[in-house]
Amino acid sequence: MISLDQAKPGMRLKVIQFPIGSEVSRRLMEFGLFEGDFLRILSVAPMGDPIELEFDSNRISLRKSEVKGILVDIVHE
Numbered sequence: 001m002i003s004l005d006q007a008k009p010g011m012r013l014k015v016i017q018f019p020i021g022s023e024v025s026r027r028l029m030e031f032g033l034f035e036g037d038f039l040r041i042l043s044v045a046p047m048g049d050p051i052e053l054e055f056d057s058n059r060i061s062l063r064k065s066e067v068k069g070i071l072v073d074i075v076h077e
Contacts, residue, residue, distance in 0.1 A: 002074070004067035005051070007041045012075040014038050019069035024062065028070075031058050038075065 001016055015037050018025035032055070033039065039055035050061040 004070040013072040017071040024066040
């Protein structure tokens with residue numbers, strides 16, 4: 001298990017836990033991403049910020065500081 005901010009481009013991940021009560025967790029759930037769902041890291045900007053994520057048919061970019069507390073498991077395909 002790793003924090004989402006440690007993930008690398010191309011990784012497929014399963015969301016294990018959102019930080020309780022965080023604003024970014026609420027926003028991701030509004031987009032339809034929940035614990036147990038899968039996502040992929042599409043890209044990371046050259047300086048490491050932001051991170052582009054894809055889940056379902058959504059693509060969003062978030063700052064590393066926003067995703068730091070989201071715990072994920074790496075899914076090996």
